[in-house]
Amino acid sequence: MNILLLKTLHIAGVFALFTSLGSILLAGSGKKGASMLHGISLVLVLLLGFAMLGKPPMHHAWWMIKLGLWLFIGVAPTLAKRKVLPSSIVLLLCLLAATYAAYLAIMKPF
Numbered sequence: 001m002n003i004l005l006l007k008t009l010h011i012a013g014v015f016a017l018f019t020s021l022g023s024i025l026l027a028g029s030g031k032k033g034a035s036m037l038h039g040i041s042l043v044l045v046l047l048l049g050f051a052m053l054g055k056p057p058m059h060h061a062w063w064m065i066k067l068g069l070w071l072f073i074g075v076a077p078t079l080a081k082r083k084v085l086p087s088s089i090v091l092l093l094c095l096l097a098a099t100y101a102a103y104l105a106i107m108k109p110f
């Protein structure tokens with residue numbers, strides 16, 4: 001598939017991910033739909049990320065760091081649910097993690 005189309009879908013996955021995080025963390029929604037959207041969009045973002053990488057450049061660290069940020073955004077609802085951190089702080093950290101993930105993809109500093 002065209003790389004730009006993959007990138008567009010990857011970003012669309014991020015939109016869906018943050019729609020679910022807004023619902024879970026801000027509105028305190030325990031609805032099944034919100035958790036499903038969170039899980040499905042997480043998988044989409046990951047698969048499309050690897051589809052763009054093709055053969056992952058093992059000598060680059062930026063995409064491995066993105067993997068860690070992706071993992072954090074994945075466990076974020078559990079952190080709020082178990083009251084490890086307040087929901088608003090978890091959402092703020094997710095926004096910072098996503099901003100850093102975008103920066104890493106654009107600048108590829110390492």
Ligand code: HEM
Nearest residue numbers: 014046049050052053063066067070073098101102105106
């Ligand atoms: C939730 C976490 C993530 C967010 C918020 C995110 C965000 C983004 C954004 C905004 C872009 C577009 C950058 C541009 O305009 O060039 C992008 C590109 C990309 N992302 Fe992600 N991403 C995430 C996770 C991942 C993961 C887990 C992988 C792979 C393991 C990945 C691999 C890529 C690749 C390969 C590109 C294209 C880079 C290029 O243009 O050369 N991303 N990501």
